[in-house]
Amino acid sequence: MSLPSIPLTQRTWETEFCKKPIVYKAFNIGLQSILLQVSDKNTPAKDRIDAIRQIVGECIVNKDEIDVNELPSFVLELLFIKIRCISVSDEVRLNFKCTNEIGNKSCGTPIEVVIDLETVDINVDAEHKSVIDAGGFKLHLKYPTIQMAADLADLGDGVTAEHVIKEFLVYITQGEEVWQMSDFGNEEKLEWVQGLGLDVQIDIMKNFFVNLPSIKIVKEFKCVTCGYDHKLEFNNLNQVFM
Numbered sequence: 001m002s003l004p005s006i007p008l009t010q011r012t013w014e015t016e017f018c019k020k021p022i023v024y025k026a027f028n029i030g031l032q033s034i035l036l037q038v039s040d041k042n043t044p045a046k047d048r049i050d051a052i053r054q055i056v057g058e059c060i061v062n063k064d065e066i067d068v069n070e071l072p073s074f075v076l077e078l079l080f081i082k083i084r085c086i087s088v089s090d091e092v093r094l095n096f097k098c099t100n101e102i103g104n105k106s107c108g109t110p111i112e113v114v115i116d117l118e119t120v121d122i123n124v125d126a127e128h129k130s131v132i133d134a135g136g137f138k139l140h141l142k143y144p145t146i147q148m149a150a151d152l153a154d155l156g157d158g159v160t161a162e163h164v165i166k167e168f169l170v171y172i173t174q175g176e177e178v179w180q181m182s183d184f185g186n187e188e189k190l191e192w193v194q195g196l197g198l199d200v201q202i203d204i205m206k207n208f209f210v211n212l213p214s215i216k217i218v219k220e221f222k223c224v225t226c227g228y229d230h231k232l233e234f235n236n237l238n239q240v241f242m
Contacts, residue, residue, distance in 0.1 A: 009086045010061060017075050017122070017143065017213070023061040024079060026087040031055055038237075045238045049073075052080050052237065053146050059083045072143035074122055074214045077237045081117050081215070090118045094240070100228035109225040113232065115217060123216035123235070129207050134200045141208050142170045162193045165204055169193065 008025040015022070027035065037043050037051040056079050057068035068076065084092075092115050098107040132139040148167065166189050172179040181189055214235040221230050234240050 011082065011086055013079065013082060015075060015078075015122070017072055018066065020062070020065040022066050022079060024056075024059050024083055025061055027055070027059065027083065031058060048238060049146050052076065056080050056083065069147060070145060072213070073146045073149055073236075074143070074212070076146055077215050078120065078122055080237065081120050085117050090116065092117060092240070096230075096232075098223040098226060098228055098230070100223060100226050102226060107223060107226045107228065109223050111221065111223060111230075113219055113221055115219050120215055120217050122213050124213045125211035127207055128211045128213065132200065132204050132208065134196060134203075136174060138173045139169055139200075139204070140171050140173065141165075141168045141204070143212065144168065161201055161205060162190060164209070165196075165201065166190050166193045168208075 008028060010023060010025045013022045013024065034051045034055055038048055038055070043051070053068060053076060056071075056076055057063075060066050060068055060079075071079070094113045094115065096111050096113055098109040098111060100107045130141050130143070132141065166181075166186070169181050169189070171181055184192075215237070217232070217234040217240065219232045221232075222228070223230065
């Protein structure tokens with residue numbers, strides 16, 4: 001006789017940024033060592049994001065429909081938060097010091113801030129668009145995954161706007177006609193992107209890349225010592241753990 005399997009709490013999340021609903025389950029004990037990497041403030045940002053990806057991948061139930069490696073980075077981060085809510089708590093406590101300047105010195109009062117994780121959502125700028133008009137054609141762009149963001153970061157100053165656009169452009173349409181970028185080689189794609197007008201490049205950078213959707217955590221609180229009003233804003237998980 002084999003040991004019984006104890007079910008873990010499960011939830012389903014539907015978001016406009018995924019074609020299929022995401023079914024996820026709570027953390028299990030086997031993930032504890034990876035979870036410690038996430039919570040350790042000394043973990044390098046890139047390693048923390050990779051740990052989050054591993055954890056979320058283990059907690060997705062419908063893996064045949066949802067590939068963790070294809071999730072937009074902001075969806076992955078909010079999914080991690082949702083999994084934490086059903087596994088540990090829907091609150092996280094962060095410690096700060098009051099930065100208000102009094103005279104020639106900082107107040108410095110220690111403050112514990114409680115953040116309600118149920119209030120965290122994906123923030124989408126009103127001007128943001130993922131489909132760009134270009135001389136009668138429509139350019140359809142995809143949101144960066146964690147791996148895409150890491151690869152671009154590794155390139156540093158060597159990355160150019162045309163290389164970035166090439167990586168994020170999925171397909172082009174004109175009426176009923178569709179050109180899938182996956183059907184073309186890298187050199188051909190890059191040459192095509194380089195032929196775009198400067199106005200199109202500016203439109204893509206300004207209205208797609210600059211204001212990409214992100215998680216949004218906002219917390220306002222007052223210092224009990226000096227009365228200074230603080231406002232914390234985070235748009236990614238690494239900022240929370242820094």
